[in-house]
Amino acid sequence: MEQLANFTDDISSSVQPSEFSKFSPALLTFAAVVTGLIMLVGLSGNLLTVVALLKCPKVRNVAAAFIISLCIADFLFCAMVLPFAISGFWTQTWSHGGVLCRLVPFLRYGNVGVSLLSIALITLNRYIMIAHHSWYGRVYRKHNIALMIVFSWMFSYGMQVPTLIGVWGKFDYDPELGTCSILPDENGRSSKTAMFIIAFIVPALLILICYARIFWVVHSSEQRMREHQRTQHSGAGALNNSTDKRSTIKDNRDTKARRNEWRITKMVLAIFLSFLVCYLPITMAKVADSHVHYPVFHIAGYLLLYASACVNPIIYVIMNAQYRAAYAAALCCPLSRLTGLTSEKWNERHGYSYSNTRTALSQVSLGESRADPRASMAPAGPAR
Known part of the structure; x- marks a missing residue:
């Protein structure tokens, strides 16, 4: 840490022409304006998502706990990283001193790690919910969820501490990029490759496998259900009307619960794919066009990278009616109407029902015992 304290603030006096010098002023101005818009959308969208999930009990399930962590990481990225990106586009260099030159990339890489690990944890939650449902209540207890979230933050930032103190690479001004990034230390070591493998490749592979x-x-379950329905129809003459009606109601409830879980799963997949779409272009640009022959390609890559911090709330709105209702409630409804979101009528309208999820893919809620007084009268199940 002594190196950090003694790091001087005279970077700007020794800067060299960066890759930004190869871009036209109009292109850099456009990039600065778009980054500013991304920052505003990201700040408001992620903050609104956190407020909506905290205020509306029925969307405060296990996956929502990880989504809140993801939103906080994206909010911090917009608040603490994007202003310096705008400054870099505008001034074409770094002019904020040496201490920030270390802290900003530390925050940037840390938030990216938290985002990807949060997506991986949400995907793992979906996988256990669908493929190993009997484990769900044991794995996703409150203290386990808290430990998973704390781990994602401590791991993402902790693995960068050696770089921050200069013993495994260092955060410093990169004259070629015109910004602060990870550079080799005095011994020629850098954490970039290891960080890319551990914090990007491994979580991405885990997500793809899940x-x-x-x-x-899901495919096997649908095949079994179709076979079960065909068997029921073929033997319908042997069943009395009341038994047939009860079976049909149960099948409809199970189908509704599975459909709701599948919608959430598809939403998480969209979040992961958007993460790849946002991060791969700038990676490809740095590898395939290291000498910046195509400036537009690089600017587009930067903007997509920054857009990753604001795209998730848009996905929630487009793909999930429950989140749309929660956003509307957080924006427009007084507290008395927000409590109305705990009613069973709202649940059924948007696909939630405790009876449904107990008979199929249980929707474990962080506040279930408080939100649904009938839970104490329900048959005993796994501890939550």
Whole structure:
């Protein structure tokens, strides 16, 4: 830490022409304006998502706990990283001193790690919910959820501490990029490759494996259900009307619960794919066009990278009616109407029902015992 304290603030006096010098002023101005818009959308969208999930009990399930962590990481990215990106586009260099030159990339890489690990934890939650439902109540207890979230933050930032103190690479001004990034230390070591493998490749592979398994389980389940329905129809003459009606109602409830879980799973997949779409272009640009022959390609990559911090709330609105209702309630409804979101009528309208999820894919809620007084009269199940 002594190196950090002694790090001087005279970077701007020794800067060299950066890759930004190869871009036209109009292109850089456009990039600065778009980054500013992304920052505003990201700040408001992520903050609104956190407020909506905290205020509306029926969307405060296990996945929502990880989504709140993801939103906080994206909010911090917009608040603490994007202003310096706008400044970089505008001034074409770094002019904020040496201490910030270390802290800003530390925050940038840390928030990216938290975002991807949060997506991985949400995907793992979906996988256990669908493929190993009997484990769900044991795995997703409150203290386990808290430990998972704390781990994602401590791991993402903790693995960068050696770089921050200069013993495994260092955060410093990169004259070629015109900004602060990870550079080799005095011994020529850098944490970039290891960080890319541990914090990006491994979680991405985990996510892909989980989704492959999820799709297989869902496909097999649908085949079994179709076979079960055909068997029921073929033997319908042997059943009395009341038994047939009860069976039909149960099948409809199970189908509704499975459909709701599948919608959430598809939303998480969209979040992961958007993460890849936002991060791959700038990675490809740095590798395929290291000498910046195509400036537009690089600017587009930067803007997509920054857009990753604001795109998730848009996905929630487009793909999930429950989140749309929660947003509307957080924006427009007084507290008395927000409590109305705990009613069963609202649940059924948007696909939630405790009876449904107990008979199929249980929707474990962080506040279930408080939100639904009938829970104490329900048959005993796994502890939550």
